[in-house]
Each structure stands twice: as C-alpha cells, then as structure tokens.
Amino acid sequence: xxxxxxxxxxxxxxIERSRDTVFLxxxxxxxxxxxxxxxxxxxxxxxxxxxxxxxxxxxxxxTSRLSGQPILYSANGLLGAAREALTKLGVPWEPSxxxxxxxxxxPLRCRSIRWCA
Numbered sequence: 001x002x003x004x005x006x007x008x009x010x011x012x013x014x015i016e017r018s019r020d021t022v023f024l025x026x027x028x029x030x031x032x033x034x035x036x037x038x039x040x041x042x043x044x045x046x047x048x049x050x051x052x053x054x055x056x057x058x059x060x061x062x063t064s065r066l067s068g069q070p071i072l073y074s075a076n077g078l079l080g081a082a083r084e085a086l087t088k089l090g091v092p093w094e095p096s097x098x099x100x101x102x103x104x105x106x107p108l109r110c111r112s113i114r115w116c117a
Contacts, residue, residue: 007032008040012049015060021074022084023050023058057085 005013010031013024028037041058044050048070051061059081061070074081086093095103 007036008043011040012044015044015049020084021060021072021076021081022053022088023060024060024085024088025056053081053085057089102114 006059011028014028014109023041025034025037025041028040032036032040045052045058048061048063049060051070051072053059053072059074060073062073064070064071072078072081076083
C-alpha cells in the first residue's frame with residue numbers, strides 16, 4: 001500500500017511547484033482545515049522553508065549565506081512580495097509617482113549636479 005503524504009509534505013510540494021513568492025493559508029484549504037494548515041505553515045516557518053510576512057501571509061524563504069537564517073526569496077525584492085500579497089488579498093495598489101515617472105521615461109530630477117549622470 002503506498003504511503004500517503006502528510007499535510008506538511010503536500011503544502012511543501014505545492015509551494016515547490018508554484019511560481020508565486022507569497023502564500024496565504026486559504027490557498028491550502030483544500031488539503032485540511034484552517035487550524036491544521038496554520039500548524040503546517042508554522043512548522044515550515046520553523047524549518048526555514050517559509051518566512052512569515054504578516055498575519056496570514058507567508059513568503060518563500062532561502063537560507064542566507066551570511067547569517068544562516070531564512071530570508072525572503074523574491075526576484076522583485078520586498079516591494080514585489082508586498083505587491084503580490086496585496087493583490088492576493090484583493091487590496092488595490094498603484095505605483096508611486098516617482099516609479100510612474102521613471103517607467104514613462106521622464107528625466108530624473110537631481111538635487112545635486114555631482115550625483116546626476
């Protein structure tokens with residue numbers, strides 16, 4: 001008889017297959033009840049596979065080469081992970097004025113000639 005995967009293993013496999021950086025407990029609700037999912041996510045956090053970004057928001061983790069502690073793994077940095085979390089939570093967001101100007105190709109304004117290129 002084949003061995004069934006534990007809840008933690010199922011969640012870990014889903015995280016490995018996913019391209020997402022941020023995960024919410026409700027994404028794993030099909031596997032078990034809320035308390036069990038939260039317990040499994042807490043175990044994965046202790047094991048260094050996830051980092052807790054906030055209440056009910058977890059991020060993919062890698063081990064830091066410098067400290068050996070788990071850190072957020074996101075190609076777009078913390079800002080990208082925050083935007084992904086807000087999108088998943090259904091919270092509208094928009095880029096800052098400076099980011100919009102940069103993306104539109106507006107010239108950069110500098111306060112000092114020395115630092116402008």
